[in-house]
Amino acid sequence: MNSIIIDIFGWILIGSGAFFVMTGGLGLLRLPDVYCRIHAAGLTDTLGAGLMMVGLMLYAGATLVTVKLILVLVFLLFTSPTASHALAHAARLDGVVPWTKKNTKEKRK
Amino acid sequence: MFRSALLFLVLFITWLALSGHYSIFLLISGVVCAGLSTILTLRMNKIDNLPPEVNFTYRLPLFWIWLAKEVTTSAISVAYHILHPKLPINPIIQTISAQQKTDVGLVTYANSITLTPGTLSTNVNKESIEVHALSKNFIESLTDSEMNLKIAKLEKSQETDS
Incomplete structure:
Protein backbone atom coordinates (compact mmCIF):
# COMPACT_ATOMS: atom_id res chain seq x y z
CA MET A 1 0.00 0.00 0.00
CA ASN A 2 2.73 2.37 1.05
CA SER A 3 4.78 1.75 -2.08
CA ILE A 4 1.75 2.44 -4.28
CA ILE A 5 1.31 5.88 -2.68
CA ILE A 6 5.01 6.67 -3.15
CA ASP A 7 4.79 5.51 -6.78
CA ILE A 8 1.79 7.75 -7.41
CA PHE A 9 3.58 10.77 -5.89
CA GLY A 10 6.66 9.94 -7.95
CA TRP A 11 4.67 9.81 -11.16
CA ILE A 12 2.86 13.06 -10.34
CA LEU A 13 6.24 14.78 -9.86
CA ILE A 14 7.71 13.27 -13.04
CA GLY A 15 4.58 14.25 -14.97
CA SER A 16 4.63 17.87 -13.79
CA GLY A 17 8.37 18.00 -14.52
CA ALA A 18 7.59 16.82 -18.04
CA PHE A 19 4.95 19.55 -18.31
CA PHE A 20 7.53 22.22 -17.46
CA VAL A 21 10.06 20.74 -19.91
CA MET A 22 7.40 20.83 -22.66
CA THR A 23 6.48 24.41 -21.77
CA GLY A 24 10.14 25.41 -21.85
CA GLY A 25 10.51 23.85 -25.31
CA LEU A 26 7.39 25.63 -26.52
CA GLY A 27 8.68 28.92 -25.14
CA LEU A 28 11.98 28.36 -26.93
CA LEU A 29 10.02 28.38 -30.18
CA ARG A 30 7.48 31.10 -29.38
CA LEU A 31 9.49 33.84 -27.68
CA PRO A 32 10.96 36.60 -29.86
CA ASP A 33 14.70 36.93 -29.14
CA VAL A 34 17.80 35.35 -27.58
CA TYR A 35 17.31 36.76 -24.07
CA CYS A 36 13.66 35.73 -23.82
CA ARG A 37 14.47 32.27 -25.13
CA ILE A 38 17.10 31.85 -22.43
CA HIS A 39 14.28 32.44 -19.90
CA ALA A 40 12.33 29.56 -21.47
CA ALA A 41 15.40 27.32 -21.39
CA GLY A 42 15.85 28.24 -17.72
CA LEU A 43 12.38 26.88 -17.03
CA THR A 44 13.50 23.50 -18.38
CA ASP A 45 16.71 23.55 -16.34
CA THR A 46 15.24 24.43 -12.97
CA LEU A 47 11.72 23.25 -12.29
CA GLY A 48 11.49 20.77 -15.18
CA ALA A 49 14.65 18.87 -14.34
CA GLY A 50 14.23 19.43 -10.59
CA LEU A 51 10.74 17.94 -10.35
CA MET A 52 11.73 14.99 -12.52
CA MET A 53 14.78 14.28 -10.36
CA VAL A 54 12.75 14.40 -7.14
CA GLY A 55 10.16 12.10 -8.71
CA LEU A 56 12.86 9.64 -9.73
CA MET A 57 14.32 9.83 -6.21
CA LEU A 58 10.96 8.80 -4.76
CA TYR A 59 10.82 5.98 -7.29
CA ALA A 60 14.36 4.78 -6.49
CA GLY A 61 13.88 4.86 -2.71
CA ALA A 62 16.77 5.00 -0.20
CA THR A 63 19.46 3.53 -2.47
CA LEU A 64 22.74 4.64 -4.01
CA VAL A 65 20.77 5.69 -7.08
CA THR A 66 19.18 8.45 -4.99
CA VAL A 67 22.63 9.67 -3.93
CA LYS A 68 23.64 9.89 -7.58
CA LEU A 69 20.43 11.71 -8.47
CA ILE A 70 21.05 14.26 -5.70
CA LEU A 71 24.57 14.82 -7.05
CA VAL A 72 23.22 15.29 -10.59
CA LEU A 73 20.64 17.78 -9.32
CA VAL A 74 23.21 19.78 -7.33
CA PHE A 75 25.62 19.97 -10.27
CA LEU A 76 22.78 20.95 -12.59
CA LEU A 77 21.61 23.74 -10.28
CA PHE A 78 25.16 25.13 -10.04
CA THR A 79 26.14 24.89 -13.70
CA SER A 80 22.96 25.76 -15.61
CA PRO A 81 22.69 29.40 -14.42
CA THR A 82 26.39 29.85 -15.16
CA ALA A 83 25.87 28.61 -18.72
CA SER A 84 22.78 30.84 -19.14
CA HIS A 85 24.72 33.84 -17.88
CA ALA A 86 27.64 33.11 -20.21
CA LEU A 87 25.25 32.91 -23.16
CA ALA A 88 23.44 36.14 -22.26
CA HIS A 89 26.68 37.98 -21.53
CA ALA A 90 28.15 36.89 -24.87
CA ALA A 91 25.03 38.10 -26.69
CA ARG A 92 25.20 41.41 -24.81
CA LEU A 93 28.90 41.92 -25.62
CA ASP A 94 28.21 41.08 -29.24
CA GLY A 95 25.64 43.87 -29.39
CA VAL A 96 22.42 41.89 -29.78
CA VAL A 97 19.68 44.47 -29.19
CA PRO A 98 17.05 43.16 -26.77
CA TRP A 99 13.57 42.83 -28.22
CA THR A 100 10.97 45.19 -26.79
CA LYS A 101 7.39 45.99 -27.73
CA LYS A 102 8.54 49.30 -29.29
CA ASN A 103 11.10 47.58 -31.56
CA THR A 104 8.50 45.45 -33.32
CA LYS A 105 6.17 48.41 -33.90
CA GLU A 106 9.00 50.37 -35.52
CA LYS A 107 9.91 47.42 -37.71
CA ARG A 108 6.34 47.03 -38.90
CA LYS A 109 6.31 50.66 -40.08
CA MET B 1 47.30 19.13 6.41
CA ASN B 49 47.57 30.28 -4.32
CA LEU B 50 43.81 30.04 -4.10
CA PRO B 51 42.64 27.36 -1.67
CA PRO B 52 38.90 26.65 -2.09
CA GLU B 53 37.15 28.91 0.42
CA VAL B 54 33.64 27.57 0.73
CA ASN B 55 32.24 27.67 4.25
CA PHE B 56 28.88 26.10 4.93
CA THR B 57 26.74 27.54 7.66
CA TYR B 58 23.28 26.64 8.86
CA ARG B 59 21.93 29.58 6.85
CA LEU B 60 22.81 28.00 3.49
CA PRO B 61 20.20 25.17 3.53
CA LEU B 62 17.59 27.66 4.74
CA PHE B 63 18.49 29.95 1.83
CA TRP B 64 18.21 27.05 -0.61
CA ILE B 65 14.72 26.22 0.64
CA TRP B 66 13.69 29.88 0.26
CA LEU B 67 15.24 29.96 -3.22
CA ALA B 68 13.36 26.78 -4.22
CA LYS B 69 10.10 28.48 -3.20
CA GLU B 70 10.97 31.58 -5.27
CA VAL B 71 11.96 29.44 -8.26
CA THR B 72 8.69 27.52 -8.11
CA THR B 73 6.44 30.58 -7.99
CA SER B 74 8.25 32.41 -10.77
CA ALA B 75 8.50 29.24 -12.92
CA ILE B 76 4.71 28.90 -12.77
CA SER B 77 4.40 32.55 -13.74
CA VAL B 78 6.81 32.12 -16.69
CA ALA B 79 4.91 29.02 -17.83
CA TYR B 80 1.69 31.08 -17.75
CA HIS B 81 3.33 33.81 -19.86
CA ILE B 82 4.55 31.25 -22.43
CA LEU B 83 1.29 29.33 -22.70
CA HIS B 84 -0.91 32.45 -22.89
CA PRO B 85 -2.13 32.76 -26.50
CA LYS B 86 -1.31 36.49 -26.71
CA LEU B 87 2.22 36.11 -25.24
CA PRO B 88 1.90 39.00 -22.73
CA ILE B 89 5.60 39.73 -22.31
CA ASN B 90 7.30 43.10 -22.07
CA PRO B 91 11.06 42.51 -21.67
CA ILE B 92 13.13 45.17 -19.91
CA ILE B 93 16.74 45.56 -18.88
CA GLN B 94 17.44 47.18 -15.54
CA THR B 95 20.52 47.61 -13.37
CA ILE B 96 20.05 46.68 -9.72
CA SER B 97 22.45 47.25 -6.87
CA ALA B 98 24.36 44.44 -5.18
CA GLN B 99 25.54 44.71 -1.57
CA GLN B 100 27.82 41.67 -1.58
CA LYS B 101 31.50 42.32 -0.89
CA THR B 102 33.23 39.08 -1.83
CA ASP B 103 33.37 37.46 -5.26
CA VAL B 104 31.63 34.33 -3.99
CA GLY B 105 28.74 36.40 -2.66
CA LEU B 106 28.39 38.29 -5.93
CA VAL B 107 28.45 35.05 -7.94
CA THR B 108 25.84 33.55 -5.62
CA TYR B 109 23.59 36.56 -6.14
CA ALA B 110 24.00 36.59 -9.94
CA ASN B 111 23.44 32.84 -10.15
CA SER B 112 20.36 33.04 -7.94
CA ILE B 113 18.94 35.74 -10.22
CA THR B 114 19.58 33.59 -13.29
CA LEU B 115 18.26 30.45 -11.60
CA THR B 116 14.94 32.16 -10.94
CA PRO B 117 13.01 31.90 -14.23
CA GLY B 118 11.97 35.25 -15.68
CA THR B 119 15.11 37.09 -14.60
CA LEU B 120 18.55 36.76 -16.18
CA SER B 121 21.80 38.45 -15.18
CA THR B 122 23.54 39.74 -18.29
CA ASN B 123 26.41 41.73 -16.80
CA VAL B 124 28.02 41.70 -13.37
CA ASN B 125 29.94 44.71 -12.01
CA LYS B 126 31.45 45.33 -8.59
CA GLU B 127 28.39 46.98 -7.09
CA SER B 128 25.58 46.34 -9.53
CA ILE B 129 24.12 43.61 -11.71
CA GLU B 130 22.41 44.19 -15.05
CA VAL B 131 19.26 42.11 -15.22
CA HIS B 132 17.09 41.19 -18.19
CA ALA B 133 13.52 40.37 -17.17
CA LEU B 134 10.66 38.86 -19.14
CA SER B 135 8.24 41.51 -17.85
CA LYS B 136 8.07 44.17 -15.17
CA ASN B 137 6.54 42.11 -12.39
CA PHE B 138 9.51 39.69 -12.46
CA ILE B 139 11.98 42.46 -11.72
CA GLU B 140 9.82 43.90 -8.96
CA SER B 141 10.66 40.91 -6.77
CA LEU B 142 14.34 41.86 -7.18
CA THR B 143 14.06 45.61 -6.63
CA ASP B 144 12.51 45.06 -3.19
CA SER B 145 15.96 43.48 -2.59
CA GLU B 146 14.90 40.59 -0.35
CA MET B 147 17.27 38.23 -2.17
CA ASN B 148 20.06 40.83 -2.06
CA LEU B 149 19.77 41.19 1.73
CA LYS B 150 19.55 37.43 2.28
CA ILE B 151 22.75 36.75 0.34
CA ALA B 152 24.55 39.65 2.04
CA LYS B 153 23.58 38.11 5.40
CA LEU B 154 24.72 34.68 4.22
CA GLU B 155 28.06 36.21 3.30
CA LYS B 156 28.48 37.91 6.69
CA SER B 157 27.72 34.70 8.60
CA GLN B 158 30.45 33.00 6.55
CA GLU B 159 32.96 35.72 7.31
CA THR B 160 32.45 35.50 11.06
CA ASP B 161 32.83 31.72 10.91
CA SER B 162 36.16 31.64 9.16
Whole structure:
Protein backbone atom coordinates (compact mmCIF):
# COMPACT_ATOMS: atom_id res chain seq x y z
CA MET A 1 0.00 0.00 0.00
CA ASN A 2 2.73 2.37 1.05
CA SER A 3 4.78 1.75 -2.08
CA ILE A 4 1.75 2.44 -4.28
CA ILE A 5 1.31 5.88 -2.68
CA ILE A 6 5.01 6.67 -3.15
CA ASP A 7 4.79 5.51 -6.78
CA ILE A 8 1.79 7.75 -7.41
CA PHE A 9 3.58 10.77 -5.89
CA GLY A 10 6.66 9.94 -7.95
CA TRP A 11 4.67 9.81 -11.16
CA ILE A 12 2.86 13.06 -10.34
CA LEU A 13 6.24 14.78 -9.86
CA ILE A 14 7.71 13.27 -13.04
CA GLY A 15 4.58 14.25 -14.97
CA SER A 16 4.63 17.87 -13.79
CA GLY A 17 8.37 18.00 -14.52
CA ALA A 18 7.59 16.82 -18.04
CA PHE A 19 4.95 19.55 -18.31
CA PHE A 20 7.53 22.22 -17.46
CA VAL A 21 10.06 20.74 -19.91
CA MET A 22 7.40 20.83 -22.66
CA THR A 23 6.48 24.41 -21.77
CA GLY A 24 10.14 25.41 -21.85
CA GLY A 25 10.51 23.85 -25.31
CA LEU A 26 7.39 25.63 -26.52
CA GLY A 27 8.68 28.92 -25.14
CA LEU A 28 11.98 28.36 -26.93
CA LEU A 29 10.02 28.38 -30.18
CA ARG A 30 7.48 31.10 -29.38
CA LEU A 31 9.49 33.84 -27.68
CA PRO A 32 10.96 36.60 -29.86
CA ASP A 33 14.70 36.93 -29.14
CA VAL A 34 17.80 35.35 -27.58
CA TYR A 35 17.31 36.76 -24.07
CA CYS A 36 13.66 35.73 -23.82
CA ARG A 37 14.47 32.27 -25.13
CA ILE A 38 17.10 31.85 -22.43
CA HIS A 39 14.28 32.44 -19.90
CA ALA A 40 12.33 29.56 -21.47
CA ALA A 41 15.40 27.32 -21.39
CA GLY A 42 15.85 28.24 -17.72
CA LEU A 43 12.38 26.88 -17.03
CA THR A 44 13.50 23.50 -18.38
CA ASP A 45 16.71 23.55 -16.34
CA THR A 46 15.24 24.43 -12.97
CA LEU A 47 11.72 23.25 -12.29
CA GLY A 48 11.49 20.77 -15.18
CA ALA A 49 14.65 18.87 -14.34
CA GLY A 50 14.23 19.43 -10.59
CA LEU A 51 10.74 17.94 -10.35
CA MET A 52 11.73 14.99 -12.52
CA MET A 53 14.78 14.28 -10.36
CA VAL A 54 12.75 14.40 -7.14
CA GLY A 55 10.16 12.10 -8.71
CA LEU A 56 12.86 9.64 -9.73
CA MET A 57 14.32 9.83 -6.21
CA LEU A 58 10.96 8.80 -4.76
CA TYR A 59 10.82 5.98 -7.29
CA ALA A 60 14.36 4.78 -6.49
CA GLY A 61 13.88 4.86 -2.71
CA ALA A 62 16.77 5.00 -0.20
CA THR A 63 19.46 3.53 -2.47
CA LEU A 64 22.74 4.64 -4.01
CA VAL A 65 20.77 5.69 -7.08
CA THR A 66 19.18 8.45 -4.99
CA VAL A 67 22.63 9.67 -3.93
CA LYS A 68 23.64 9.89 -7.58
CA LEU A 69 20.43 11.71 -8.47
CA ILE A 70 21.05 14.26 -5.70
CA LEU A 71 24.57 14.82 -7.05
CA VAL A 72 23.22 15.29 -10.59
CA LEU A 73 20.64 17.78 -9.32
CA VAL A 74 23.21 19.78 -7.33
CA PHE A 75 25.62 19.97 -10.27
CA LEU A 76 22.78 20.95 -12.59
CA LEU A 77 21.61 23.74 -10.28
CA PHE A 78 25.16 25.13 -10.04
CA THR A 79 26.14 24.89 -13.70
CA SER A 80 22.96 25.76 -15.61
CA PRO A 81 22.69 29.40 -14.42
CA THR A 82 26.39 29.85 -15.16
CA ALA A 83 25.87 28.61 -18.72
CA SER A 84 22.78 30.84 -19.14
CA HIS A 85 24.72 33.84 -17.88
CA ALA A 86 27.64 33.11 -20.21
CA LEU A 87 25.25 32.91 -23.16
CA ALA A 88 23.44 36.14 -22.26
CA HIS A 89 26.68 37.98 -21.53
CA ALA A 90 28.15 36.89 -24.87
CA ALA A 91 25.03 38.10 -26.69
CA ARG A 92 25.20 41.41 -24.81
CA LEU A 93 28.90 41.92 -25.62
CA ASP A 94 28.21 41.08 -29.24
CA GLY A 95 25.64 43.87 -29.39
CA VAL A 96 22.42 41.89 -29.78
CA VAL A 97 19.68 44.47 -29.19
CA PRO A 98 17.05 43.16 -26.77
CA TRP A 99 13.57 42.83 -28.22
CA THR A 100 10.97 45.19 -26.79
CA LYS A 101 7.39 45.99 -27.73
CA LYS A 102 8.54 49.30 -29.29
CA ASN A 103 11.10 47.58 -31.56
CA THR A 104 8.50 45.45 -33.32
CA LYS A 105 6.17 48.41 -33.90
CA GLU A 106 9.00 50.37 -35.52
CA LYS A 107 9.91 47.42 -37.71
CA ARG A 108 6.34 47.03 -38.90
CA LYS A 109 6.31 50.66 -40.08
CA MET B 1 47.30 19.13 6.41
CA PHE B 2 43.83 18.94 7.92
CA ARG B 3 42.42 20.44 4.74
CA SER B 4 44.05 17.87 2.46
CA ALA B 5 43.00 15.00 4.75
CA LEU B 6 39.42 16.30 4.56
CA LEU B 7 39.68 16.55 0.78
CA PHE B 8 40.94 12.95 0.59
CA LEU B 9 38.08 11.75 2.79
CA VAL B 10 35.43 13.57 0.77
CA LEU B 11 36.85 12.25 -2.50
CA PHE B 12 36.95 8.68 -1.17
CA ILE B 13 33.37 8.88 0.15
CA THR B 14 32.28 10.18 -3.27
CA TRP B 15 34.04 7.21 -4.86
CA LEU B 16 32.21 4.80 -2.53
CA ALA B 17 28.84 6.46 -3.14
CA LEU B 18 29.22 6.45 -6.91
CA SER B 19 30.73 2.99 -7.33
CA GLY B 20 28.46 0.79 -5.20
CA HIS B 21 30.87 -2.15 -5.51
CA TYR B 22 33.00 -2.96 -2.48
CA SER B 23 35.51 -5.58 -3.64
CA ILE B 24 39.07 -5.15 -2.38
CA PHE B 25 40.47 -4.28 -5.81
CA LEU B 26 37.96 -1.44 -6.29
CA LEU B 27 38.50 -0.12 -2.76
CA ILE B 28 42.27 0.04 -3.34
CA SER B 29 41.74 1.78 -6.70
CA GLY B 30 39.54 4.28 -4.89
CA VAL B 31 42.24 5.04 -2.35
CA VAL B 32 44.82 5.46 -5.14
CA CYS B 33 42.54 7.75 -7.18
CA ALA B 34 41.54 9.91 -4.20
CA GLY B 35 45.20 10.16 -3.11
CA LEU B 36 46.34 11.13 -6.59
CA SER B 37 43.62 13.78 -6.87
CA THR B 38 44.58 15.20 -3.47
CA ILE B 39 48.25 15.44 -4.46
CA LEU B 40 47.35 17.13 -7.75
CA THR B 41 45.09 19.61 -5.95
CA LEU B 42 47.87 20.45 -3.49
CA ARG B 43 50.24 21.09 -6.41
CA MET B 44 47.66 23.33 -8.10
CA ASN B 45 47.14 25.32 -4.92
CA LYS B 46 50.87 25.99 -4.83
CA ILE B 47 50.63 27.44 -8.33
CA ASP B 48 47.58 29.72 -8.09
CA ASN B 49 47.57 30.28 -4.32
CA LEU B 50 43.81 30.04 -4.10
CA PRO B 51 42.64 27.36 -1.67
CA PRO B 52 38.90 26.65 -2.09
CA GLU B 53 37.15 28.91 0.42
CA VAL B 54 33.64 27.57 0.73
CA ASN B 55 32.24 27.67 4.25
CA PHE B 56 28.88 26.10 4.93
CA THR B 57 26.74 27.54 7.66
CA TYR B 58 23.28 26.64 8.86
CA ARG B 59 21.93 29.58 6.85
CA LEU B 60 22.81 28.00 3.49
CA PRO B 61 20.20 25.17 3.53
CA LEU B 62 17.59 27.66 4.74
CA PHE B 63 18.49 29.95 1.83
CA TRP B 64 18.21 27.05 -0.61
CA ILE B 65 14.72 26.22 0.64
CA TRP B 66 13.69 29.88 0.26
CA LEU B 67 15.24 29.96 -3.22
CA ALA B 68 13.36 26.78 -4.22
CA LYS B 69 10.10 28.48 -3.20
CA GLU B 70 10.97 31.58 -5.27
CA VAL B 71 11.96 29.44 -8.26
CA THR B 72 8.69 27.52 -8.11
CA THR B 73 6.44 30.58 -7.99
CA SER B 74 8.25 32.41 -10.77
CA ALA B 75 8.50 29.24 -12.92
CA ILE B 76 4.71 28.90 -12.77
CA SER B 77 4.40 32.55 -13.74
CA VAL B 78 6.81 32.12 -16.69
CA ALA B 79 4.91 29.02 -17.83
CA TYR B 80 1.69 31.08 -17.75
CA HIS B 81 3.33 33.81 -19.86
CA ILE B 82 4.55 31.25 -22.43
CA LEU B 83 1.29 29.33 -22.70
CA HIS B 84 -0.91 32.45 -22.89
CA PRO B 85 -2.13 32.76 -26.50
CA LYS B 86 -1.31 36.49 -26.71
CA LEU B 87 2.22 36.11 -25.24
CA PRO B 88 1.90 39.00 -22.73
CA ILE B 89 5.60 39.73 -22.31
CA ASN B 90 7.30 43.10 -22.07
CA PRO B 91 11.06 42.51 -21.67
CA ILE B 92 13.13 45.17 -19.91
CA ILE B 93 16.74 45.56 -18.88
CA GLN B 94 17.44 47.18 -15.54
CA THR B 95 20.52 47.61 -13.37
CA ILE B 96 20.05 46.68 -9.72
CA SER B 97 22.45 47.25 -6.87
CA ALA B 98 24.36 44.44 -5.18
CA GLN B 99 25.54 44.71 -1.57
CA GLN B 100 27.82 41.67 -1.58
CA LYS B 101 31.50 42.32 -0.89
CA THR B 102 33.23 39.08 -1.83
CA ASP B 103 33.37 37.46 -5.26
CA VAL B 104 31.63 34.33 -3.99
CA GLY B 105 28.74 36.40 -2.66
CA LEU B 106 28.39 38.29 -5.93
CA VAL B 107 28.45 35.05 -7.94
CA THR B 108 25.84 33.55 -5.62
CA TYR B 109 23.59 36.56 -6.14
CA ALA B 110 24.00 36.59 -9.94
CA ASN B 111 23.44 32.84 -10.15
CA SER B 112 20.36 33.04 -7.94
CA ILE B 113 18.94 35.74 -10.22
CA THR B 114 19.58 33.59 -13.29
CA LEU B 115 18.26 30.45 -11.60
CA THR B 116 14.94 32.16 -10.94
CA PRO B 117 13.01 31.90 -14.23
CA GLY B 118 11.97 35.25 -15.68
CA THR B 119 15.11 37.09 -14.60
CA LEU B 120 18.55 36.76 -16.18
CA SER B 121 21.80 38.45 -15.18
CA THR B 122 23.54 39.74 -18.29
CA ASN B 123 26.41 41.73 -16.80
CA VAL B 124 28.02 41.70 -13.37
CA ASN B 125 29.94 44.71 -12.01
CA LYS B 126 31.45 45.33 -8.59
CA GLU B 127 28.39 46.98 -7.09
CA SER B 128 25.58 46.34 -9.53
CA ILE B 129 24.12 43.61 -11.71
CA GLU B 130 22.41 44.19 -15.05
CA VAL B 131 19.26 42.11 -15.22
CA HIS B 132 17.09 41.19 -18.19
CA ALA B 133 13.52 40.37 -17.17
CA LEU B 134 10.66 38.86 -19.14
CA SER B 135 8.24 41.51 -17.85
CA LYS B 136 8.07 44.17 -15.17
CA ASN B 137 6.54 42.11 -12.39
CA PHE B 138 9.51 39.69 -12.46
CA ILE B 139 11.98 42.46 -11.72
CA GLU B 140 9.82 43.90 -8.96
CA SER B 141 10.66 40.91 -6.77
CA LEU B 142 14.34 41.86 -7.18
CA THR B 143 14.06 45.61 -6.63
CA ASP B 144 12.51 45.06 -3.19
CA SER B 145 15.96 43.48 -2.59
CA GLU B 146 14.90 40.59 -0.35
CA MET B 147 17.27 38.23 -2.17
CA ASN B 148 20.06 40.83 -2.06
CA LEU B 149 19.77 41.19 1.73
CA LYS B 150 19.55 37.43 2.28
CA ILE B 151 22.75 36.75 0.34
CA ALA B 152 24.55 39.65 2.04
CA LYS B 153 23.58 38.11 5.40
CA LEU B 154 24.72 34.68 4.22
CA GLU B 155 28.06 36.21 3.30
CA LYS B 156 28.48 37.91 6.69
CA SER B 157 27.72 34.70 8.60
CA GLN B 158 30.45 33.00 6.55
CA GLU B 159 32.96 35.72 7.31
CA THR B 160 32.45 35.50 11.06
CA ASP B 161 32.83 31.72 10.91
CA SER B 162 36.16 31.64 9.16
